Every structure is written in structure tokens, then in C-alpha cells.
Amino acid sequence: MSALTGGVGPAAATAGPAAAAALRRVTGVPLARLLAKRLVAAAVIVVALATSVFVLQRLSPLDPAKAMLGPGASASAVAQQREKLGLDDPFAAQLGRYLVGLPQGDLGMSYRTRRPVMTDLGAFVPATAELAFTAIVLALLLGIFFAVSTSLRWPGASVLRGVLMAGASAPAFLLGIGAILVFYKQLGWLPASGRTGITDVPGGPSGLLVLDGLLAGRFDVVSDALKHLVLPALAISFGPSVAIGRVLRTSLSSEERSDYARTARAKGLTDGAVLRRHVLRNAVGPALSMTGLQVGLMFAGVLVVEQIFAWPGIGQYTAQSIPVADFPAIAGVTLLLGIGYVVINTVVDILQGLADPRITT
Amino acid sequence: MSQDDTTAAVATAPPPTGAGAPVARVEDLHVTFRRAGADIQAIRGVSLEVGPGEIVGLVGESGSGKSVLGLSLLGLLGGSPRTSGRAVVHGTDMLTAGAAERRDVRRLHLGAVFQDPMTSLNPTMRVGRQIVEAAGSQDEAVRLLTAVGVPDPARRLRAYPHELSGGLRQRVMIAMAVAGTPSLVIADEPTTALDVTVQAQVLGLVKRLRDEIGCAFLLVTHDLGVAAQVVDRVAVMYAGRITEVGPADEVLRHGAHPYGVALMRSRLSLRTDRDTPLLALPGSVPSPARPEPGCAFAPRCTLAGPDCTTTPPAPVEVAPGHLAACVRDLAEIRAFADAVPGEEPPATGRPSAATAPAAATEAGPGAAPDDAPVEEPAAVRVQNAYRTYGVGSGIGRRRPLQALRGVSLTVARGEAVAVVGESGSGKSTLLRLVAGLERADGGTIELGSAAGAQMVFQDSGASLTPWLTIGELVGERLRSAGVPRAERDRRVAEALELVGLPAEVAKARGTQLSGGQRQRVGLARATVVPPEILLCDEPTSALDVSLAASVINLVGRLRRELDMAVLFVTHDLSVARVVADRIAVMYLGRIVEIGTADEITHRPRHPYTQALVAAVPDLGVEPPPPSGEPASPLDPPPGCAFHPRCPRATPSCSDPALDPRLAAQPGERTRLTACINLEVS
Structure with a gap:
């Protein structure tokens, strides 16, 4: 069998620096390329979104100047205001001005609040971020539970599945209203409006009440904030959790029938060990993709659900900006959501690369 | 292997029922799956023993039940089939024992090697961790990789399966299978996905490991040539039963069952006569949903008589250790084996002056330039x-x-x-x-x-659009050439007839046909306009x-x-x-x-x-x-x-x-x- 130690073909050249390749996957060239690609994508999306908001502004019959001055304003005052806002400049000039300001963080002035849109967003975003993040985590947990309970045939899993499926078939606002009626009005278990009932909340540094409360050692704030999060976050996460869960369940069951799972069983591993060590990592890819897609839909859900729960986030801000044609504010929110979507999907891609070594080598 | 080596190998290998108790014993095994409302009788009464250190080849065509037998011994039959009989490994019946007990037998006494090492290894886990799962420690993993001939084993442990070549991947599979020195390794088509030069190396490895470790192998294969290389004994399976079992040389050279003889004759080798047509077995494997009452091979057997179709034939010892399940006289079978092939024009057409x-x-x-272009x-x-x-996907670089x-x-x-x-x-x-x-x-x-030019593909099933009828598929090129419908139907029928398919096939769809029929459809499609x-x-x-x-x-x-x-x-x-x-x-x-x-x-x-x-x-x-x-x-x-x-x-x-x-x-x-x-x- 001398030949066995002879030439070994291509593997010798490629298999060796496996550790180096793994390192590069996380820190090196391919990741930098991915980030560069996504940066370009984000720029393209921002320009496209800004342009569409501006086109909508042109088409809109609402006059921001009139909206700012109120219904009783004289025509000359409106004209003066239009001049001041630069609304009579050519379309391209307005758009150009806006785009040039973006890299410096200048999103223009809100017509309504008369403050920079950036400042307004800074005030409203933390509330929305806290709610959205909670909803994503909840959607993932429910989705994983949905899939694994079905896959391992846990008793009682079908009840939960039924509840989730029924819930997912209703729109988020209906779930929200129903949850308020049942858990607040009838049972009185959970609060139904705002982020907290406590008035002297710690004022920083993240703006996320749960986190700030923990940092300040104010556990009363933490628990109150969590109670306030439960119902709106659930209302948002029901639909996405079922979507994620179904995809994960499908890929779990096909991976469980795979050849390598059979190999693992032939080694004498238990079903649980086969699922944990072998199947799960191979099955998460499609579920991650679905999570990325669902996050986009969840943003829309957040804006509506904030209204129902009087959540002081960008949903409120947007709702107040739309009737008065506050286009800088609307544009700011739109761009923020667009960038959030790109960021989430970049994170998904990186996670998929970490889960599957074949993607990056 | 040469004649002398064969004898030596058989002599060193313990005879089936000789030294020591068998490491695995299958007794009157029946396995029936339920599929789409029909009973699929995958195994219909099989008995077989594997002696310690013995390499037993399980040979048969697809659907013969050979892989199901291997999975029965591993206790890994999926799809909850009905079973009867016993499949005993190391004293444990792998059909009836509890899950934990079967797991222990798999961990301690069994190893498994499957066909495609790419899909049989976890693509997202380093091979080192996968081997350690079976071997217990890093050091043992290195020792095993060395034993199966993987160069630079310590480094290879950190590789992912896709970073290894096909041959190295299969060696990794074999290293996992022999970890812990099992008494039996089930190897299901271990070389089918490998290149021919690599196949020879892996077969050599199997033999060497048997000699060094002393573990027995059950080598499941459709390739009689592969079996001939390494196995001590061969069992030939057909339609869920063993037709013939005995010493490899005896069964492969002096087959005593018409199926084994026909199989050997239709197989190709470098000595196959080019000037006469190949001896194809007529007919096809019977459906496991509707098994024959008697000998399953009877409908395709040239020697079959009325007594063949009533009850399944019992195995008869035709030579020491050589059993065949056929009611025909041995002399008659031997005469059939020596018979001159029938009359048909040569397979190669004209090995012409062209x-x-x-x-x-x-x-x-x-x-x-003086390689004068021939006119x-x-x-x-x-x-x-x-x-x-x-090549290269995802976020990697293209090469x-x-x-x-x-x-x-x-x-x-x-x-x-x-x-x-x-x-x-x-x-x-x-x-x-x-x-x-x-x-x-x-x-x-x-x-x-x-x-x-027209193309015929390897995977005939996948290349037939599932929602079109065979007639539509075959006639497609005529249609795009503007041939009127009646003319088209006539020429489709001609093309089907030419490839030996009945005209009714034109109304069927790809999924309703067998593999051989689908390949004929592929040929008809390619030749309807020659x-x-x-x-x-x-x-x-x-x-x-x-x-x-x-x-x-x-x-x-x-x-x-x-x-x-x-x-x-x-x-x-x-x-x-x-x-x-x-x-x-x-x-x-x-x-x-x-x-x-x-x-x-x-x-x-x-x-x-x-x-x-x-x-x-x-x-x-x-x-x-x-x-x-x-x-x-x-x-x-x-x-x-x-x-x-x-x-x-x-x-x-x-x-x-x-x-x-x-x-x-x-x-x-x-x-x-x-x-x-x-x-x-």
C-alpha cells in the first residue's frame, strides 16, 4: 500500500490553511468585500428612497408652507415661507441639496417641530429600537420553539402551534387591540400604553429603558419597561415567528433525513445530540434568510402597533408628520428604515457565513 | 487479484461458520414498507451470517433490498416498516431492541460507510470533530487517519469536508467507521461515487484494514467487479431474497443460479467481445409492491418452468458453502452459463474503415501545419x-x-x-x-x-419535464419545425418503436416510467429527427x-x-x-x-x-x-x-x-x- 502515502491531489493545497481560512472568514478579505458591497447598496438605496420621497412631495397637493403657517395664513406669507424653505427651487436643486447634506447627518428641518429631523429621530428612535429588537428576539424564540417542538414531537406543541397559526393570520393591529382588550381591560395583567408608568426614569446612555435601568440599578424601571413591552412586541412578532418557524421546521426535517445525520446516528449518537451537534447548524441558513425578510415587514408592523399602544417612537412621529406634509421628517424616517433593512440583511449574511463554511471559502 | 491470492485470502479469512461465532446473523428477515397505500416488500425472507473478520459482498441491482439489509443490521431503518425475523449483531436484535441498546451496539460494535462521502459527512463541522465523536480523542483520531492513509493527518483534522478530495473524504468516513475497532463495518456502495483509480485504492484499504484490525465487512455493491476484488463470500440478492451465496470465486465464476449467471454475463469488462451484442437481461425487476408468488426471477429466466412460479425455491447446497435457490438442475444451469449468445448484429455497428x-x-x-487537414x-x-x-460563490473570490x-x-x-x-x-x-x-x-x-447534434443525458428522469407527456417531449423538435400534428404523432410513434418502447408510452409522463424506459425516451427524443x-x-x-x-x-x-x-x-x-x-x-x-x-x-x-x-x-x-x-x-x-x-x-x-x-x-x-x-x- 505504498501508494497510499503517495500523491494526494488538490486537497493538499487547499485543506491546509483551514484555520487561516476560518480567521479570514471573520476578519479578513471576504468580510471586507461584503461590507464594501453593502455600503454601496446602502448608498444606492438611500439615493433611491430620497428621490422617491421628493417625487412624492412634488406630486402631493399639500403645501408644506401652508401647513406650517396654518389655514389662516395670507398668500404672501405662504409665498415668503416657500421661498424661505427653498420650495420654489428646481426639483433637482432641492434633491441635490438634500443628498449633499446626508453624509453630514443633515436630514433637514422638520416643518412641524422646527427642529432638525436628526434631533427628532434621536429622541424617538430608542423607543422604537427597544420595541423592534424585543419583537425580533421574540419572533426568533417563538419560531425556533415552533420548529423544534414539532421536530422532536414534544407533547403540547400542537396547541402552541395552533395558537401561533391563528394569531399569525390576523393583522398586527388587530392582535394589538385584542391583546389590550383581554390582558389590560378584562384581566388587568399588563399595561397597554406607553413605555413605562414611572416618571423619574434614568436618562441615558442608550435610551433603551431596560438597558438603562439595568445600568442604573433601577430594577423597578426594568420590570415596568418589560411589562410594557410584552403586548406590543407580541403583537408584532406573531406573524414573523410563524414564517420563521415554518421555514426552520422544513429545513430541520429535511436535514434530519440527510446522509450526514444518518452517519451521526450510525456512530451511536442520541437523537438530541444529532439534532444539536449536526442538524441545527445546517438548518439555520434558510431560517436566517427568512428572518432578514421578515424584519422588513416588522418595521411596518412597528409603526402601526406604536399607534395602538401609544408608544412614543418613530411610529408616533411619522403619524404626526404625514397629515401636515412634513416631508423632511417622512424622508428621514424612510431612510432610517431603509438603512436598518440593509444592516439587518448584512448581519444575516455574516451569520450564514459563520454557520456554513462553504459559503466563504 | 490473481488466482493464488484469492486462495490465500480465503484461507486466512475464517470460514463462515468456522472459527468463532458469527459477528452478525440475519434470520428469515422480512421488511415491508408502507408507501402510498401499498405494501413494498423490500426484504422477503433473508438469512445470512457474517463471520469474524470476513468480508461478505452483498450484490444486487437497485431495488433488490441490499441496502435495506445493511440498514437493518445498523438498526437504522427509517419510515417505520413492519419487520419479522431477526437481525442480530453482537447478541442484540437490531430490529426489536430498545433505542438505547441499539445505539450502544452501533457505538461499540458497528461502523458504517456510505456511498457519497460528500453528503455523508457534516458539511459544517471540521472532520476532526466528526472523527472524535466516534474515536473519543484527538490522538485517536490522528492515529485512525494515519491508519487509513491520510497524509498529514494532524492538519487534515482542521479541514471541512469540502476542502478534501473525494478519496480523502471516503478515507475519513472509513476512519470513523473503524474507530473503536468494531467487529463489523457495513459499507454501502463505498466506492460508487469515487473515480476508478481512487476506487482501487479504497478497496485495497478495506482489505488491509480487515487484515490489520480483524473487523468484518458487509460490502453492499451493485458492481460485481468490485465484489470480485475484495470479498471472501458473495450473496446475490434479487427482489428481496438471496438467490445465491457462497465463496466469491465460486459464485462469480461458476454461478449456480440463472440470475447470477445472467448478471455476470451482462456485465462489461475489458475482455467483453466487441463484435457481438451485449447480453442484456430481458424484462425488468418485478415491482416490490406485487411480488411473484414463486421464484422472483422466473419471468425473466430462460430456464423457467411451471414449477418455478408456485413457491419460492429453497436454497440447495451445490458445492461446499455454495447455496443457490433454484429448482432447476445444476447441469442445466451450467449448460445455460456456457451457452453461446444469441444472434444479433454487433453492438458497435461497423468498427469500420471510417x-x-x-x-x-x-x-x-x-x-x-503539415498535419494536413483531411478533406x-x-x-x-x-x-x-x-x-x-x-468558480466560487457567496462572498468568496471567484477563481x-x-x-x-x-x-x-x-x-x-x-x-x-x-x-x-x-x-x-x-x-x-x-x-x-x-x-x-x-x-x-x-x-x-x-x-x-x-x-x-443531439444530446442524451445521464439523469434521464431529471431531463424529462414532469408535466409533459412523452409524446409531447419526443415531438417537441418536430413541433418547432412546423410539422403538422398527424405527421408528428406518426413520427413520434416510429421513434418510440425504434427504441423498443410501446406506442402507449407516448401518453405517459416521465415519472410513470422506469429508469431504463426513461433512458430510451431520451434516445427517442434525440433521434426523432436523426x-x-x-x-x-x-x-x-x-x-x-x-x-x-x-x-x-x-x-x-x-x-x-x-x-x-x-x-x-x-x-x-x-x-x-x-x-x-x-x-x-x-x-x-x-x-x-x-x-x-x-x-x-x-x-x-x-x-x-x-x-x-x-x-x-x-x-x-x-x-x-x-x-x-x-x-x-x-x-x-x-x-x-x-x-x-x-x-x-x-x-x-x-x-x-x-x-x-x-x-x-x-x-x-x-x-x-x-x-x-x-x-x-
């Missing part, structure tokens, strides 16, 4: 073709894969040429270029006439031996009747030998040798061709394991690409400036070889 003129036009890149009309003329792909690196090949009118090579040789790329499915990056491809040249991409490699033989016969007949040229791509030299007048051997994107079928298979001259010929598994052949595996077309070695594996390589072979050209030897007209160190006798 071959000679074309040969002179093949040359390497930049062939000398002989050619079916296809490929000149200096190059093709490079970009160039050089699939073809200057290939010239001329196929004369009516000539059949086979292109043979291992994975990565570029043989399928060449075919796709000729078919016009892809464009060459350099060089030219000229078809002889407007009749053009092309100048028929392109075949491994059309037989997914078929069982008996079906493969009938498809090869059919290609030969169609070629004669429709006067087509054939370009036939295959990894199997013995197939190439019977379908083609000439054979071109490819390695890493180049033709290294081309000549008549007999020249290539009987007097190979290029060292690579010699290694390929030597690696073809067969009875009475001990393959010298060719070293190494095909290099990657991502990174072809400089100079002659074969030099890292070549026993005759000299320093000048690796010179990057070397460009080995195809050249003829003095006095030879038909054969060209691209080697600078030829041993010309």
Missing part, C-alpha cells in the same frame, strides 16, 4: 478548444477553473468515439461545447451538417448492469440504422470499449491518448491510460493501486499535468515550458499519445 482517416487530424494545441467529411471537428469557468486546455478531436461521419476520463477531466465540458449548450473560449467547433452526431453523457452510469447493456446495444443499433456518428462520454473504460470505434482519454482538460478501442484497452501506452486500465475492477485482476487522485482543474500541475502521479515522471515532465503534444509513433496511424517518456516496445 476510423483511420480521422485519427491523423488530432493534435495538441498549435499542431504542426474527409467529418461529423464534428473540434480544434484547439479552450473553456474556463469562474478560474480550466475545464478544457486545448482539445482537438475529429469524429468522422458514422464513427463512434468515446471520451474517457475521471472527474475534472473536462469530458462533459467537451460534450456541452459540441452540443452548442456552451461556447468555447478559444478554438473552433464545426459540425459536419445542418442535422446537428442528428448528424448523437452526444451521450454517461447515459448508462445510473442504470443497473442489465439495463446498461440494453441501452448500449440500442445506441449501437440506432447508430447503424440512422447512420449517425456518436460521441460518448463515460468514466468507464469497459463501456467505452464496446460502444466506440476509437477512445480518447482525457486528463485535466487535455486528451492524453487517443486510439482504437483495442489499442487503448489492450495496449495502453500513456502512463495515465495504463493506470486507468489497471484500475478497472474485474475478476482475476489485482490492481496495482495507482497513486494519488486527479489534480484539481483549478490548479493544474505545470508541464504534463499527470506528472505528480506518474511512475515514469522525470524532472523534465514538470517543466512549466513543457507542452506535451499528441504524437504518433513511427509505423502507427491510428494512435496518438501525449507523453515525452514513452516506453515503446
Whole structure:
């Protein structure tokens, strides 16, 4: 069998620096390329979104100047205001001005609040971020539970599945209203409006009440904030959790029938060990993709659900900006959501690369 | 293996019922699956013992139940079948024992190797961790990898499966299987997904491990040649039963059951007669949903009588340790085995004079101009073709894969040429270029006439659109040519008749047909408008031996009747030998040798061709394991690409400036070889 130690073909050249390749996957060239690609994508999306908001502004019959001055304003005052806002400049000039300001963080002035849109967003975003993040985590947990309970045939899993499926078939606002009626009005278990009932909340540094409360050692704030999060976050996460869960369940069951799972069983591993060590990592890819897609839909859900729960986030801000044609504010929110979507999907891609070594080598 | 070695191997291996209790015992096993409301009787009463340290071959066609038997012993039957009988390993019945007990037997006493090492290893886990799961420790994993011949094992432990070559992956699988020194390893088609030279190495490894560790192997395979190489005893399965079991040499050479005899006769080897049609088994395997009451083989058996169809025949001992389940007289079977094949025109059509003129036009890149272009009309003329792909996906970098690196090949009118090579040789790329499915990056491809080229694919099932009827599929080209409906139906019926399918098939859909029928549909589709040249991409490699033989016969007949040229791509030299007048051997994107079928298979001259010929598994052949595996077309070695594996390589072979050209030897007209160190006798 001398030949066995002879030439070994291509593997010798490629298999060796496996550790180096793994390192590069996380820190090196391919990741930098991915980030560069996504940066370009984000720029393209921002320009496209800004342009569409501006086109909508042109088409809109609402006059921001009139909206700012109120219904009783004289025509000359409106004209003066239009001049001041630069609304009579050519379309391209307005758009150009806006785009040039973006890299410096200048999103223009809100017509309504008369403050920079950036400042307004800074005030409203933390509330929305806290709610959205909670909803994503909840959607993932429910989705994983949905899939694994079905896959391992846990008793009682079908009840939960039924509840989730029924819930997912209703729109988020209906779930929200129903949850308020049942858990607040009838049972009185959970609060139904705002982020907290406590008035002297710690004022920083993240703006996320749960986190700030923990940092300040104010556990009363933490628990109150969590109670306030439960119902709106659930209302948002029901639909996405079922979507994620179904995809994960499908890929779990096909991976469980795979050849390598059979190999693992032939080694004498238990079903649980086969699922944990072998199947799960191979099955998460499609579920991650679905999570990325669902996050986009969840943003829309957040804006509506904030209204129902009087959540002081960008949903409120947007709702107040739309009737008065506050286009800088609307544009700011739109761009923020667009960038959030790109960021989430970049994170998904990186996670998929970490889960599957074949993607990056 | 040579005759002497066989005897030695049998002598060292404990006889089936001799020294020590058997490590595995199957007793009257029945396994029935429930599928779509029908009972599928996968195994219908099988008894078999595997002695300690014994290599038992389980041979049969697809659907014979051989893999189900292997999975029964592993206690890994999926799909909750009904079972009866026993499948005992190390004192535990793997059918009835509890899950934990079966797990323990698998962990301590059993190992398993499956067909495709790419899918059978977890793609997202380093092979080191996967081996440690079975071996217990890192050190033991290194020791095992060394034992199975993986070079630089400590480094390989950190690799992911996709970073290893096919042969190394299968060695990793084998290392996991023999971890903890099991008493039995179930190896289900362990070499089917491997290149032929690598297959020979892995078979050698199996034998060596048995000798060193003393573990028994149950080697499940459809390939009688593979079985002949390594096994001590053979059990032949057909339709869920064992038809014949006995010492390997005895069963394979002196079969005592008509099925085994027919199987051996329809199998191809390098000694198969090219001038007579192959002996295809008539009919097809009976449906496991409606098993025969008597001998399952009776409907296809030329010796069958009325007594064959009533009750299943009991096994009879025909020689020491050799049992056959057939009611016919042994003498009658032996006479059948020696009988002269029937009358049919030769499979290869005309091994005609057409071959000679074309040969002179093949040359390497930049062939000398005095290689006078022959005016002989050619079916296809490929000149200096190059093709490079970009590979790499996701966020990795794309790298160039050089699939073809200057290939010239001329196929004369009516000539059949086979292109043979291992994975990565570029043989399928060449075919796709000729078919016009892809464009060459350099060089030219000229078809002889407007009749053009038509392709027959390997996976006939996947290449039939599932919602169209066979009639629509076959008639598609007529339809696009504007042939009226009635005329179309008539010509579809003719095409189907020509490939031996009943006219009713036109109304069926692809999923309702068997593998062999689907491949015939593929041929009918390609020939309904007879092309100048028929392109075949491994059309037989997914078929069982008996079906493969009938498809090869059919290609030969169609070629004669429709006067087509054939370009036939295959990894199997013995197939190439019977379908083609000439054979071109490819390695890493180049033709290294081309000549008549007999020249290539009987007097190979290029060292690579010699290694390929030597690696073809067969009875009475001990393959010298060719070293190494095909290099990657991502990174072809400089100079002659074969030099890292070549026993005759000299320093000048690796010179990057070397460009080995195809050249003829003095006095030879038909054969060209691209080697600078030829041993010309």
C-alpha cells in the first residue's frame, strides 16, 4: 500500500490553511468585500428612497408652507415661507441639496417641530429600537420553539402551534387591540400604553429603558419597561415567528433525513445530540434568510402597533408628520428604515457565513 | 487479484461458520414498507451470517433490498416498516431492541460507510470533530487517519469536508467507521461515487484494514467487479431474497443460479467481445409492491418452468458453502452459463474503415501545419478548444477553473468515439461545447451538417419535464419545425418503436416510467429527427448492469440504422470499449491518448491510460493501486499535468515550458499519445 502515502491531489493545497481560512472568514478579505458591497447598496438605496420621497412631495397637493403657517395664513406669507424653505427651487436643486447634506447627518428641518429631523429621530428612535429588537428576539424564540417542538414531537406543541397559526393570520393591529382588550381591560395583567408608568426614569446612555435601568440599578424601571413591552412586541412578532418557524421546521426535517445525520446516528449518537451537534447548524441558513425578510415587514408592523399602544417612537412621529406634509421628517424616517433593512440583511449574511463554511471559502 | 491470492485470502479469512461465532446473523428477515397505500416488500425472507473478520459482498441491482439489509443490521431503518425475523449483531436484535441498546451496539460494535462521502459527512463541522465523536480523542483520531492513509493527518483534522478530495473524504468516513475497532463495518456502495483509480485504492484499504484490525465487512455493491476484488463470500440478492451465496470465486465464476449467471454475463469488462451484442437481461425487476408468488426471477429466466412460479425455491447446497435457490438442475444451469449468445448484429455497428482517416487530424494545441487537414467529411471537428469557468460563490473570490486546455478531436461521419476520463477531466465540458449548450473560449467547433447534434443525458428522469407527456417531449423538435400534428404523432410513434418502447408510452409522463424506459425516451427524443452526431453523457452510469447493456446495444443499433456518428462520454473504460470505434482519454482538460478501442484497452501506452486500465475492477485482476487522485482543474500541475502521479515522471515532465503534444509513433496511424517518456516496445 505504498501508494497510499503517495500523491494526494488538490486537497493538499487547499485543506491546509483551514484555520487561516476560518480567521479570514471573520476578519479578513471576504468580510471586507461584503461590507464594501453593502455600503454601496446602502448608498444606492438611500439615493433611491430620497428621490422617491421628493417625487412624492412634488406630486402631493399639500403645501408644506401652508401647513406650517396654518389655514389662516395670507398668500404672501405662504409665498415668503416657500421661498424661505427653498420650495420654489428646481426639483433637482432641492434633491441635490438634500443628498449633499446626508453624509453630514443633515436630514433637514422638520416643518412641524422646527427642529432638525436628526434631533427628532434621536429622541424617538430608542423607543422604537427597544420595541423592534424585543419583537425580533421574540419572533426568533417563538419560531425556533415552533420548529423544534414539532421536530422532536414534544407533547403540547400542537396547541402552541395552533395558537401561533391563528394569531399569525390576523393583522398586527388587530392582535394589538385584542391583546389590550383581554390582558389590560378584562384581566388587568399588563399595561397597554406607553413605555413605562414611572416618571423619574434614568436618562441615558442608550435610551433603551431596560438597558438603562439595568445600568442604573433601577430594577423597578426594568420590570415596568418589560411589562410594557410584552403586548406590543407580541403583537408584532406573531406573524414573523410563524414564517420563521415554518421555514426552520422544513429545513430541520429535511436535514434530519440527510446522509450526514444518518452517519451521526450510525456512530451511536442520541437523537438530541444529532439534532444539536449536526442538524441545527445546517438548518439555520434558510431560517436566517427568512428572518432578514421578515424584519422588513416588522418595521411596518412597528409603526402601526406604536399607534395602538401609544408608544412614543418613530411610529408616533411619522403619524404626526404625514397629515401636515412634513416631508423632511417622512424622508428621514424612510431612510432610517431603509438603512436598518440593509444592516439587518448584512448581519444575516455574516451569520450564514459563520454557520456554513462553504459559503466563504 | 490473481488466482493464488484469492486462495490465500480465503484461507486466512475464517470460514463462515468456522472459527468463532458469527459477528452478525440475519434470520428469515422480512421488511415491508408502507408507501402510498401499498405494501413494498423490500426484504422477503433473508438469512445470512457474517463471520469474524470476513468480508461478505452483498450484490444486487437497485431495488433488490441490499441496502435495506445493511440498514437493518445498523438498526437504522427509517419510515417505520413492519419487520419479522431477526437481525442480530453482537447478541442484540437490531430490529426489536430498545433505542438505547441499539445505539450502544452501533457505538461499540458497528461502523458504517456510505456511498457519497460528500453528503455523508457534516458539511459544517471540521472532520476532526466528526472523527472524535466516534474515536473519543484527538490522538485517536490522528492515529485512525494515519491508519487509513491520510497524509498529514494532524492538519487534515482542521479541514471541512469540502476542502478534501473525494478519496480523502471516503478515507475519513472509513476512519470513523473503524474507530473503536468494531467487529463489523457495513459499507454501502463505498466506492460508487469515487473515480476508478481512487476506487482501487479504497478497496485495497478495506482489505488491509480487515487484515490489520480483524473487523468484518458487509460490502453492499451493485458492481460485481468490485465484489470480485475484495470479498471472501458473495450473496446475490434479487427482489428481496438471496438467490445465491457462497465463496466469491465460486459464485462469480461458476454461478449456480440463472440470475447470477445472467448478471455476470451482462456485465462489461475489458475482455467483453466487441463484435457481438451485449447480453442484456430481458424484462425488468418485478415491482416490490406485487411480488411473484414463486421464484422472483422466473419471468425473466430462460430456464423457467411451471414449477418455478408456485413457491419460492429453497436454497440447495451445490458445492461446499455454495447455496443457490433454484429448482432447476445444476447441469442445466451450467449448460445455460456456457451457452453461446444469441444472434444479433454487433453492438458497435461497423468498427469500420471510417476510423483511420480521422485519427491523423488530432493534435495538441498549435499542431504542426503539415498535419494536413483531411478533406474527409467529418461529423464534428473540434480544434484547439479552450473553456474556463469562474468558480466560487457567496462572498468568496471567484477563481478560474480550466475545464478544457486545448482539445482537438475529429469524429468522422458514422464513427463512434468515446471520451474517457475521471472527474475534472473536462469530458462533459467537451460534450456541452459540441452540443452548442456552451461556447468555447478559444478554438473552433464545426459540425459536419445542418442535422446537428443531439444530446442524451445521464439523469434521464431529471431531463424529462414532469408535466409533459412523452409524446409531447419526443415531438417537441418536430413541433418547432412546423410539422403538422398527424405527421408528428406518426413520427413520434416510429421513434418510440425504434427504441423498443410501446406506442402507449407516448401518453405517459416521465415519472410513470422506469429508469431504463426513461433512458430510451431520451434516445427517442434525440433521434426523432436523426442528428448528424448523437452526444451521450454517461447515459448508462445510473442504470443497473442489465439495463446498461440494453441501452448500449440500442445506441449501437440506432447508430447503424440512422447512420449517425456518436460521441460518448463515460468514466468507464469497459463501456467505452464496446460502444466506440476509437477512445480518447482525457486528463485535466487535455486528451492524453487517443486510439482504437483495442489499442487503448489492450495496449495502453500513456502512463495515465495504463493506470486507468489497471484500475478497472474485474475478476482475476489485482490492481496495482495507482497513486494519488486527479489534480484539481483549478490548479493544474505545470508541464504534463499527470506528472505528480506518474511512475515514469522525470524532472523534465514538470517543466512549466513543457507542452506535451499528441504524437504518433513511427509505423502507427491510428494512435496518438501525449507523453515525452514513452516506453515503446
